[in-house]
Amino acid sequence: MKIEKILNNNVITVIDEVTKLEKVIMGRGLSFNKKIGEEIDETKIEKVFKISNPNENLLFQQLINEIPMEYLKISEKIISYAKEKLNVEFDEHIYISLTDHLTFAIKRLQSQEIIKNNLLWEIQRIYSKEYEIGLWAIDFIEKELDIKMGKDEAGFIALHIINASIFESMPNTMNLTEIVQDILNIVKYYFTIEFNENSISFDRLITHLKFFAKRVVTKAKVNYEELPFIHMVKENYKSEYNCALKIKTYVEKYHDYKIDDSELIYLSLHLHRVLSSFENE
Incomplete structure (x- = not known):
């Protein structure tokens, strides 16, 4: 490997012969008494960083120097x-x-x-x-x-x-975390339940809410198939549907995300499945 850049005594960059991308190579004394274009002692290599985005790679190199x-x-x-x-x-x-x-x-x-x-x-x-x-x-x-x-x-x-x-960015992740917690509180107080946080049912609920919250944060929509049994869900799962309506109100009021009927029904069905599991545990 030939030195492309010397960042400090311990870090250099090289050009990958296959991808032609710049790689950051770290190792104690790797570039000591070395010049650009010279071969490095590969036995001194401790870690290779491959950051494909050129701008990210440049930022990474700047950080290494600091x-x-x-x-x-x-x-x-x-x-x-x-x-x-x-x-x-x-x-x-x-x-x-x-x-x-x-x-x-x-x-x-x-x-x-x-x-x-x-x-x-x-x-x-x-x-x-x-x-x-x-x-x-x-x-x-x-x-x-x-x-x-x-x-x-x-x-x-x-x-x-x-x-x-x-x-995601840090602000989006923090926002996402708050949304999940707020929805958990809505479910908890609506059904007056205490979650068993070590249960598989709680894990399922959290997993679903994370994906749901990510759609809210990123304003992404999922194209669910039309659900012909919307009236059946309203009648048979009234509590779950009404809880989903409260979640809908919260999301639309505070996060500017419109929830359509198909997503509302999907959320109701998921609540029913999870809550049923809680009862059986």
Whole structure:
């Protein structure tokens, strides 16, 4: 591999011979006493970053020049761990957003500036898997840097993981989380039930509401087939349908998203299925 750019003693870029895309290569002392165009010692390579978007790649290179190498390694380790645990591919922007976030989070802690995560309770409840990864991450950071972060920070890390897995911006993800929590409250108080948050039924409900909330946030529409049994649903599942109407009112009032009859019926049917499961558990 020949050096395309030298970012610092530990990070260089090369051009992939197959894709012709620029790759960022990291390794201790990788470019020490080296010049552009020279071959690198491939035994020193610790990590290869392939960011296909040229603008994102440039931002990533700029960030690398501003942060300690250890922070980049920690960020990459967290991302790899999250990919393995969730079995998903992430938006490659996470290499920039999470690394940048961790850098400033560490600076804030060193200056004893504590930022409260106002969505922590919702994140713990709605995105439990991502939150568990956040807890793993703050434990890993403490082991690597001897810096103790709190649960609020685990929540922030979880939000970055959520962003990258649903390919959304941070504001949209926060909005999405609030919508899911608000709808859960509507369902909870309408039916006067307490959710068993460790049950498969609750997991099904959360999964459906996440997809529903994403459509609300992005103003996307799903073309459901015409449901000829709309009157049957209204008659046989009156409670579920009336609850769905309350959700419709909330969404249209506060999030400017129109819910048509087919989506309303689909939501009613899903509520019926989930609530029936709760009764059987």
